[in-house]
Amino acid sequence: MAQDEFDVVVMGMGPGGEDVAERLAEAGLSVAGVEAELVGGECPYWGCIPSKMMVRASDLLAEGRRIPGIAGDSTISPDWSWVARRIRDEATDDWNDKKAADRFTGKGGHLVRGWGRITAPGEVTVGDRVLKARRGIVIGTGSQPSLPPIEGLAGTPYWTNRQAMEADTLPASLVVVGGGAIGCEIAQVFARFGVRVTVLEAAGRLVAIEEPEACDLLAGVFAADDIEVRLNARVERVSHDGQGFTVHLGDGERALGERLLIATGRRSDLVALGVGAVGLDESARTIATDGRMRAAEGVWAIGDVTGRGAFTHMSMYQADIVVRDLLGEHVFEAEYHAVPRVTFTDPEIGAVGLTEAQARERGLPVRTASTPIPASARGWIHKAGNHGFIKLVASEDVLVGATSAGPAGGEVLSMLTLAVHDRVTIDRLRQMIYAYPTFHRAVHEAVKQL
Numbered sequence: 154m155a156q157d158e159f160d161v162v163v164m165g166m167g168p169g170g171e172d173v174a175e176r177l178a179e180a181g182l183s184v185a186g187v188e189a190e191l192v193g194g195e196c197p198y199w200g201c202i203p204s205k206m207m208v209r210a211s212d213l214l215a216e217g218r219r220i221p222g223i224a225g226d227s228t229i230s231p232d233w234s235w236v237a238r239r240i241r242d243e244a245t246d247d248w249n250d251k252k253a254a255d256r257f258t259g260k261g262g263h264l265v266r267g268w269g270r271i272t273a274p275g276e277v278t279v280g281d282r283v284l285k286a287r288r289g290i291v292i293g294t295g296s297q298p299s300l301p302p303i304e305g306l307a308g309t310p311y312w313t314n315r316q317a318m319e320a321d322t323l324p325a326s327l328v329v330v331g332g333g334a335i336g337c338e339i340a341q342v343f344a345r346f347g348v349r350v351t352v353l354e355a356a357g358r359l360v361a362i363e364e365p366e367a368c369d370l371l372a373g374v375f376a377a378d379d380i381e382v383r384l385n386a387r388v389e390r391v392s393h394d395g396q397g398f399t400v401h402l403g404d405g406e407r408a409l410g411e412r413l414l415i416a417t418g419r420r421s422d423l424v425a426l427g428v429g430a431v432g433l434d435e436s437a438r439t440i441a442t443d444g445r446m447r448a449a450e451g452v453w454a455i456g457d458v459t460g461r462g463a464f465t466h467m468s469m470y471q472a473d474i475v476v477r478d479l480l481g482e483h484v485f486e487a488e489y490h491a492v493p494r495v496t497f498t499d500p501e502i503g504a505v506g507l508t509e510a511q512a513r514e515r516g517l518p519v520r521t522a523s524t525p526i527p528a529s530a531r532g533w534i535h536k537a538g539n540h541g542f543i544k545l546v547a548s549e550d551v552l553v554g555a556t557s558a559g560p561a562g563g564e565v566l567s568m569l570t571l572a573v574h575d576r577v578t579i580d581r582l583r584q585m586i587y588a589y590p591t592f593h594r595a596v597h598e599a600v601k602q603l
C-alpha cells in the first residue's frame with residue numbers, strides 16, 4: 154500500500170472541510186483533502202445554491218403576479234428551462250468541481266479522490282492509499298438523505314434533493330414526503346412553476362422545529378399557492394406503475410404524483426467513516442465534540458456530522474474554530490445559543506435561538522411578544538406578499554430566541570441574531586432607533602410589548 158504523510162488529513166470537502174483544508178494549506182501546512190464526490194459538497198451542487206436559485210426564480214414569478222392592483226397588469230409565463238440552465242451553467246458548472254479542486258491544489262493542497270475511512274489513530278485509508286496525519290484528522294463528511302422505512306419505496310425511482318436540483322424539466326405533479334426546510338422550499342418553487350404539489354408531513358405542523366405560528370403562516374400561503382398539505386400523514390406504502398407514484402396513507406387515503414420527493418431529514422453513517430478506530434461510538438447519530446470541535450485525541454469534527462444544525466453557516470463557523478486551533482491561534486469556543494436558520498419560502502421563516510416551547514422546556518421564565526408584518530408601515534405599503542410576523546422570546550431581561558417571518562425575513566433576522574448572540578438587554582433594544590418604514594421596525598413594536 155502506498156503511504157503518504159501529511160500534517161492534516163481532511164475527510165470530506167464540503168463547505169466546512171474545504172475551508173479548513175484551503176486555509177491550512179495557505180498557512181503552509183501539508184494537507185490532504187479526501188473527497189468521495191465533488192469538492193464543495195452538498196451545498197453548491199445539490200443544496201443551498203441551486204435551491205436558492207430556484208427560490209429566486211419562483212419569488213420573481215410571485216412578485217410578477219402581485220403587480221395587478223399595485224402597478225398595472227401582468228401576464229406571467231413561467232419557463233423552467235431558464236432555472237435549469239442557470240443551475241447547470243452558473244451554480245454547478247454541470248456538476249463539475251474542477252474550479253474548486255484547482256483552487257485547493259493551487260493553494261498547495263493535495264486532493265485525494267475516493268472514500269476515506271479512519272483505520273487507526275492518525276491514519277485514513279482511501280482505496281489502496283494510507284494517509285498518515287501528523288497533527289490530526291478533520292472529519293467534515295456531512296450528511297445524506299435519511300430514508301423512512303416505507304414499504305415499496307426502495308424499488309421506485311423516487312427523488313431526493315439531488316434529482317430535484319438536477320431536474321431539467323418539471324413533472325405535472327409532485328408528492329413531497331416531509332414538510333421541513335427542503336420539502337417546503339421545493340414544494341413552493343415547483344407549485345409556482347405550475348406543478349400540482351402535495352406535501353405529506355408526519356408531524357402536526359410544517360417546519361415543525363419552528364414556532365407554531367410559522368406553520369400557520371406557511372399553511373395559509375401554501376393554500377393560496379394551491380399546494381395541498383396533509384399534516385399528521387402516515388405514509389405506509391408507495392408504488393410506481395411506470396408513469397407515476399401512488400402513496401398510500403394510514404387513513405386509507407392516497408396521494409398521486411408523477412414524481413415523489415423524499416425530504417425526511419438527513420443522517421450520517423459513522424460506521425462507514427470508521428470512527429471506532431479512534432475510540433468514538435459508531436452507533437451514535439452524530440459526532441460529539443468539545444468547544445474546540447475536538448472529538449478525540451487528534452480528531453476534529455465539523456458540519457452536519459456534528460448534529461449542531463445542518464447549515465452551511467454552522468459548518469463554516471466550526472471550520473474557523475478548527476483552523477485556529479490547529480494553527481495555535483486564539484480560539485473562541487463554539488457557542489450554540491444563537492444559531493440562526495432561514496427557510497427560504499416566501500415569506501421567509503427566519504429564526505434564532507430558542508422557540509417559546511424550547512425555552513419553557515428548559516424551565517426558563519418566559520415572556521413573548523409578537524407583531525404582524527402586514528400591520529407595520531412597510532407591510533401596509535407592500536400591500537401584497539406582505540405576510541409575516543415577528544415573535545420574540547424573552548427570559549429575564551434578554552431575548553433567548555426570535556422568529557422573523559416575512560418578506561426578507563432572513564435579512565431582518567440579522568439584528569435579532571445579534572441581540573440573542575450578545576445578550577443585548579430588552580431595555581437597550583427598546584432605546585434603539587429603527588429606520589422608518591422598514592420591515593425590521595416591526596421588531597421595535599414587539600420589543601415595546603415586552
Ligand SMILES: Cc1cc2nc3c(=O)[nH]c(=O)nc-3n(C[C@H](O)[C@H](O)[C@H](O)COP(=O)(O)OP(=O)(O)OC[C@H]3O[C@@H](n4cnc5c(N)ncnc54)[C@H](O)[C@@H]3O)c2cc1C
Binds near residue numbers: 167169193270456466
Ligand atoms: C436542498 C438543500 C438545501 C439547503 N439549503 C441550505 C441553505 O439555504 N442554507 C444553509 O445554511 N444550508 C442549507 N442546506 C444544508 C447545507 O447544504 C449543509 O448543511 C452543508 O452542505 C453541510 O456542510 P458539511 O461541511 O457538513 O458537508 P457536506 O456539504 O455534506 O459535504 C460533505 C462532503 O464529504 C464527502 N464525504 C462524505 N464522506 C466521505 C468520506 N468518508 N470520504 C470522503 N469524502 C466523504 C461528501 O461526498 C461531501 O462532498 C441545504 C441542504 C439541502 C440538501
Ligand SMILES: NC(=O)c1ccc[n+]([C@@H]2O[C@H](COP(=O)([O-])OP(=O)(O)OC[C@H]3O[C@@H](n4cnc5c(N)ncnc54)[C@H](O)[C@@H]3O)[C@@H](O)[C@H]2O)c1
Binds near residue numbers: 330331335336338359
Ligand atoms: N434554508 C435552509 O437553511 C435549509 C434548506 C434545506 C435544508 N436545510 C437543512 O437540511 C436539513 C434536512 O432538511 P429536511 O427538510 O430533509 O429535514 P427536516 O428535518 O427539516 O424536515 C424533515 C421533515 O420530514 C418529516 N418526516 C420525517 N419522516 C416522515 C415520514 N415518514 N412521513 C412524513 N414526514 C416525515 C419530519 O417530521 C420533518 O418535518 C434541514 O434540517 C436543514 O438543516 C436547510
